[in-house]
Each structure stands twice: as structure tokens, then as C-alpha cells.
Amino acid sequence: MISAVSFKQVSRHFGSVRAVDAVDLDIVPGEFFAMLGPSGSGKTTCLRLIAGFEQPTAGSISIFGERAEGVPPYRRNVNTVFQDYALFPHLNVLDNVAYGLMVKGVGKTERQKAAEEALSLVRLPGYGARRPGQLSGGQRQRVALARALVNQPKVLLLDEPLGALDLKLRENMQEELKSLQKALGITFVFVTHDQGEAMSMADRVAVFNDGRIMQVGTPEEIYQRPKTRFVADFVGSSNVLPPDFVQRYSGQHRWGSLRPESIRVTRAAKGDGVAARLVGTNYLGATTRLALDADGLRLHAVVPAGVALPVEGETVMLTFNRESLHLMDEPA
Amino acid sequence: MTTAALNSTSAPAVLPRTGGMRGALSDILWRRPQLLLLLMLLPPVLWLGIVYIGSLFALLLQSFFSIDEFSGLINREFTLKTYGDLLQAANLDIILRTVTMAALVTLASAIIAFPIAYYAARYARGRWKALFYLGVMLPLWSSYLVKIYAWKLILAKEGILTWLLGKLNLLWLLDGWLSLPIVGGNSLSVSFTGTFIVFVYVWLPFMILPVQAALERVPGNLVEASSDLGASPGQTFRNVLFPLALPGIVAGSIFTFSLTLGDYIIPQIIGTSRLFIGQAVYSQQGTAGNIPLAAAFTVVPIVIMGFYLWGAKRMGAFDAL
Numbered sequence: 001m002i003s004a005v006s007f008k009q010v011s012r013h014f015g016s017v018r019a020v021d022a023v024d025l026d027i028v029p030g031e032f033f034a035m036l037g038p039s040g041s042g043k044t045t046c047l048r049l050i051a052g053f054e055q056p057t058a059g060s061i062s063i064f065g066e067r068a069e070g071v072p073p074y075r076r077n078v079n080t081v082f083q084d085y086a087l088f089p090h091l092n093v094l095d096n097v098a099y100g101l102m103v104k105g106v107g108k109t110e111r112q113k114a115a116e117e118a119l120s121l122v123r124l125p126g127y128g129a130r131r132p133g134q135l136s137g138g139q140r141q142r143v144a145l146a147r148a149l150v151n152q153p154k155v156l157l158l159d160e161p162l163g164a165l166d167l168k169l170r171e172n173m174q175e176e177l178k179s180l181q182k183a184l185g186i187t188f189v190f191v192t193h194d195q196g197e198a199m200s201m202a203d204r205v206a207v208f209n210d211g212r213i214m215q216v217g218t219p220e221e222i223y224q225r226p227k228t229r230f231v232a233d234f235v236g237s238s239n240v241l242p243p244d245f246v247q248r249y250s251g252q253h254r255w256g257s258l259r260p261e262s263i264r265v266t267r268a269a270k271g272d273g274v275a276a277r278l279v280g281t282n283y284l285g286a287t288t289r290l291a292l293d294a295d296g297l298r299l300h301a302v303v304p305a306g307v308a309l310p311v312e313g314e315t316v317m318l319t320f321n322r323e324s325l326h327l328m329d330e331p332a
Numbered sequence: 333m334t335t336a337a338l339n340s341t342s343a344p345a346v347l348p349r350t351g352g353m354r355g356a357l358s359d360i361l362w363r364r365p366q367l368l369l370l371l372m373l374l375p376p377v378l379w380l381g382i383v384y385i386g387s388l389f390a391l392l393l394q395s396f397f398s399i400d401e402f403s404g405l406i407n408r409e410f411t412l413k414t415y416g417d418l419l420q421a422a423n424l425d426i427i428l429r430t431v432t433m434a435a436l437v438t439l440a441s442a443i444i445a446f447p448i449a450y451y452a453a454r455y456a457r458g459r460w461k462a463l464f465y466l467g468v469m470l471p472l473w474s475s476y477l478v479k480i481y482a483w484k485l486i487l488a489k490e491g492i493l494t495w496l497l498g499k500l501n502l503l504w505l506l507d508g509w510l511s512l513p514i515v516g517g518n519s520l521s522v523s524f525t526g527t528f529i530v531f532v533y534v535w536l537p538f539m540i541l542p543v544q545a546a547l548e549r550v551p552g553n554l555v556e557a558s559s560d561l562g563a564s565p566g567q568t569f570r571n572v573l574f575p576l577a578l579p580g581i582v583a584g585s586i587f588t589f590s591l592t593l594g595d596y597i598i599p600q601i602i603g604t605s606r607l608f609i610g611q612a613v614y615s616q617q618g619t620a621g622n623i624p625l626a627a628a629f630t631v632v633p634i635v636i637m638g639f640y641l642w643g644a645k646r647m648g649a650f651d652a653l
Contacts, residue, residue: 090575
């Protein structure tokens with residue numbers, strides 16, 4: 001099957017900075033693909049390479065089987081929802097949405113009808129006459145989405161589109177984007193630094209660090225079986241365990257990861273398990289996150305609300321199932 | 333230790349009092365910001381309101397007086413006779429000539445300024461940006477008269493331009509141009525073409541800077557968004573860059589247009605003997621001693637600029653401000 005987007009050993013260097021470094025990537029048509037990573041990890045540059053705003057220094061990029069190097073953005077059937085929306089301030093909402101059709105030479109009545117439909121799709125019918133400046137952040141976000149979707153792109157690129165929205169709005173938009181993607185069947189490529197967002201929305205996630213892809217997989221794979229320390233730490237703040245520690249429990253001298261929710265905390269000074277001292281608590285509502293010090297090793301555990309908490313400075317025993325200790329590929 | 337330091341008795345008071353006149357004065361101004369605003373605005377408002385607008389008004393008044401053609405004395409009675417004189421064919425010629433020149437100079441300035449401003453706003457960084465500002469501002473630091481006389485030498489029949497075109501075997505081009513009616517003449521320095529070139533040169537910075545400021549305010553991702561949506565570079569220019577740069581172009585054109593309308597030195601040094609409005613004002617109030625007609629002439633650029641600004645506003649040139 002042809003990939004929607006395929007990177008083969010793609011690099012993009014800016015002077016001595018390797019923003020993207022020999023990346024291989026295949027995005028399946030119709031999937032919701034997230035590129036996750038901290039800022040400066042190369043995820044946005046990858047998105048810009050797909051959009052055509054950047055050209056690869058080395059390697060090849062194809063979009064639905066067609067080679068994309070040297071093809072300008074305006075000759076790619078790919079559209080972008082920009083981080084700060086990039087709506088044209090001098091045009092009203094309807095003209096913003098109809099812009100792509102206008103430059104392609106679609107007649108006025110036809111393109112306005114299509115724009116009106118796209119606005120209904122993002123639940124903003126009748127907003128056409130307003131100026132972008134008169135809209136709220138969430139509404140601008142929807143207009144930017146409609147402006148991209150009206151062109152019926154083969155691939156829709158979203159560059160941290162929810163970053164500027166407040167929490168409640170962001171959660172609503174996450175659901176909406178996901179159902180929209182299911183309904184339209186368009187390949188979505190989504191860039192984010194928020195691991196929760198990537199996990200909840202994407203079919204597959206690529207975790208970026210230092211211009212490279214650390215791991216690609218379903219959210220579950222990434223969360224349960226991180227391949228490297230970076231992935232374990234970045235996705236869900238797992239406890240990264242050093243090889244010597246892991247050897248005691250698994251017999252193998254390898255890096256391991258242990259989810260905070262897999263650790264059981266008991267208020268006993270003695271017994272089986274790892275003795276640790278409580279150094280801090282972080283109240284999160286449904287759960288409380290405990291920061292623990294096990295003989296110099298910093299660990300985190302999550303306990304559900306309602307459980308009696310140890311006090312700071314108290315020594316507790318930590319236990320966990322052998323199966324929940326995940327061994328990572330990264331060499332010790 | 334830190335807590336001890338924080339609790340020490342030498343900690344400053346919560347609401348320390350400042351003594352003296354200065355402290356009291358700044359407190360009063362802080363509590364009454366309108367007073368500060370008034371103090372700051374009073375001198376410029378007096379200057380603009382009385383000295384500048386006042387003298388303009390006095391001038392306007394003069395244009396409704398008339399001159400006694402026999403005695404040369406000003407008859408201080410309200411009349412529209414001077415405006416009647418203004419509409420004589422010879423004077424209308426002067427107005428038409430000046431307005432045409434101002435329009436052409438503005439158009440040429442906008443066309444030349446745009447790429448320069450675009451480069452400075454979007455590409456020039458650090459040292460190149462400093463060089464750009466230096467290049468644009470430096471000519472403004474040298475005397476206007478020196479520049480004009482320099483151009484007279486450049487454009488003269490024995491000047492460097494003729495010499496250069498001769499070396500390039502392109503003299504026929506210059507001769508062909510100079511043989512044209514109206515724009516031509518004996519040499520560039522005594523033709524309207526020469527006047528035009530020098531006007532464009534002298535006023536160009538006043539167009540470049542506002543256009544550059546306008547382009548600088550256009551976020552780069554709007555250009556990317558336009559391209560992303562399928563617009564070719566030409567379409568992006570027409571649909572995004574130009575409309576967003578328009579307030580800058582209009583601001584620049586107000587300078588180039590009004591400065592050309594009022595200038596009386598450039599056409600006197602470079603060009604034909606035919607008058608522009610500025611020269612007409614100069615000679616009417618000087619040698620001819622016809623202050624009312626001079627005043628009426630000065631009203632012309634004011635009225636034209638009024639219509640120009642009104643039209644620009646109607647076109648939405650200031651919407652993006």
C-alpha cells in the first residue's frame with residue numbers, strides 16, 4: 001500500500017544545527033498521526049517539510065507515492081492549520097475560508113457556497129461576515145480548520161493547533177477533531193508537545209527528540225513499552241530505573257521503566273519491597289502524586305484519592321508486579 | 333539564616349514615605365495622570381493650534397482678498413475674484429502640471445520602494461538591516477541643495493550619464509527620449525524627465541520607510557498560509573502582501589505626493605522654465621507681490637490632499653491600522 005507520507009533518510013540542517021536528522025517515516029492513509037516531542041525536537045520541521053515550506057537537505061519525501069522535493073507548497077494538495085491560525089486580517093471569515101478556492105479560480109457563488117458548508121462543518125454557520133479579529137481563539141481555530149478543509153486536502157497538517165486554547169476548549173476540540181477526522185477520512189498529521197493530547201487523539205504517535213524519531217507506535221505501545229529512557233520519561237513521566245536496580249528484579253542488566261500507577265505504597269517500615277522516604281506530594285484531584293526517594297533514586301508513585309497519605313519524611317514500602325517492570329531496548 | 337535575615341528589624345517599611353518637593357510632585361502626577369498628559373500636550377498643542385493652524389488660517393483668509401491691479405495694494409474685502417484668477421488657463425496649466433508630476437513621482441516611488449522595503453522587512457537581518465537603514469537615511473542627512481546640484485551635474489549634457497550612455501553606445505536612446513514632446517528637452521537637466529528623476533530620488537526614503545514598517549507588521553506565516561492554500565507568489569502578492577502593505581504605501585504617498593506638490597526648488601534648478609505650484613506661490617508673493625493669488629495657489633495642494641486622504645480612506649487604506 002502507498003503511504004500517505006513517506007520519509008526516507010530525510011535530513012534538514014540549518015547551518016550546523018541538525019533540525020531533522022536521517023528520519024524514516026511512513027504515515028498510513030486515513031490515519032490520525034501525531035508527532036510528539038519537546039520544542040526543538042524537529043517535529044515542526046518535519047511538518048514543514050511535508051507542507052513544502054522547507055526542503056530536505058538530504059533524503060527523499062513522497063506524498064501518496066509522488067516525489068515532493070522541489071515542489072512548492074502551492075502545488076501540493078496538502079493544507080496546514082497553523083499554530084497561531086494565520087488568518088488573513090483584511091478578509092472576512094467567509095473570504096478567508098474561500099481563499100484556497102479563490103486562488104484556484106473557482107467562481108464566486110460556488111466558492112462561497114463551499115465555504116459556507118465548511119463553516120457549518122466546524123459548527124460556525126453564519127459567521128462568514130465577521131472579521132478574524134472579532135472572533136475568540138476557539139472560533140479562529142475552527143475558521144483555520146475550515147479554511148484548510150474546504151480544499152479537500154489529501155493530508156491535513158496541524159501545527160500545535162490547540163496550544164493557545166484553554167483547557168476546557170482544548171478537550172472539546174480534541175474530541176471534535178477526532179470525530180471530524182473519522183468522518184472525513186483525511187490523513188491528519190498533528191504536531192504537539194503535549195503527550196496527553198497525542199495519546200488521546202492519535203492512532204499512532206512518533207516521539208521526536210534531537211531531530212530523530214525515538215519510537216513510533218500506537219499510544220498504548222508507546223505508553224506501555226517505551227524503547228528508550230527519553231520516551232519513558234517524556235510520555236507519561238514514567239519512572240526510569242537504572243540497570244543495577246533492574247537487575248535485582250529481572251535478572252537482566254538493562255534500563256527499565258515503571259509506571260507511577262503500577263507502584264503500590266504501603267505505610268510499613270519493614271517488609272518486602274523498596275524502602276523509600278516521602279519527599280513531596282502533589283494533589284491532582286482524582287489522584288495524588290508522591291515523590292519518593294529510594295536510597296538516592298527518585299521515584300514517583302500515584303495513589304488514588306481517599307487513601308490515607310503518609311506524611312512527608314515518613315519511610316514507606318514500595319511494591320510492584322514483576323510484569324509491570326518494562327525492560328527497555330536502550331543499551332545499559 | 334534566610335528567615336532570620338527576613339525577620340530582621342532593619343527591613344524597610346511597607347509604605348515608605350518619600351520626602352521633598354520632587355516626591356510630592358511625582359505622587360500628585362501619579363494620582364492624576366490627566367494632569368501629566370495636559371502638561372505634556374500643552375506646548376505642542378499651542379504650537380500646532382496657534383502658530384501652525386493659525387497662520388494657515390490667516391493664509392486662507394488672504395486668498396479671499398484681492399489685489400488692486402493699478403496700485404498693487406491689497407483690497408481687504410471679501411471676494412472670490414482671486415479664485416477666478418486662479419482658474420485662468422495659465423494657472424490651471426500650472427496646477428495640472430504639478431498634480432501630474434506629483435502623481436507620477438508617487439507611482440514611481442511606490443514601484444521602486446516596494447522591493448527594497450520588502451527585502452528589508454523580510455530578509456535583511458543584523459548587519460544587512462543596519463546597512464539598509466544607513467542607505468535609506470544617509471541621503472537625508474546631506475543637504476537637499478547639494479543633492480540637487482549634484483543631480484544637475486549628473487544629468488547635464490556634459491554629465492556622467494551622457495558620457496556613460498555614450499560609452500555603452502546607447503546615446504540614441506537618450507536622444508530619442510529627449511526629442512519627445514513634453515518630457516524631452518535639450519538635455520535631461522532641463523527637461524521634465526530630469527525634474528521627475530530628481531523628485532523620485534529625493535522623496536524615495538519617505539516612501540520606503542512606511543512601506544517597510546507596514547510589511548514588517550505582516551506576519552510571515554500569512555505568506556506561508558497563502559502559499560499553503562494554493563496561491564502562486566504573484567497571487568500571494570496581490571491578495572495578501574499588497575493589501576496589507578497598502579496603509580504603508582498610502583502613508584508614503586502622502587509624503588511623496590504632498591512634498592512634490594509644494595516643492596519650488598527642484599523644478600527651479602532642474603527642469604524647464606515652466607512653473608510648478610510652489611514656484612508660482614514663490615513668485616506671486618515675492619516679485620509679483622500678489623499675496624492673495626499666492627494664498628489661493630497654496631489652497632490648491634491643501635484641497636487636493638484633502639480629497640486624496642478622503643479617497644484613500646474610502647478605499648479602506650486605513651482599515652488595517
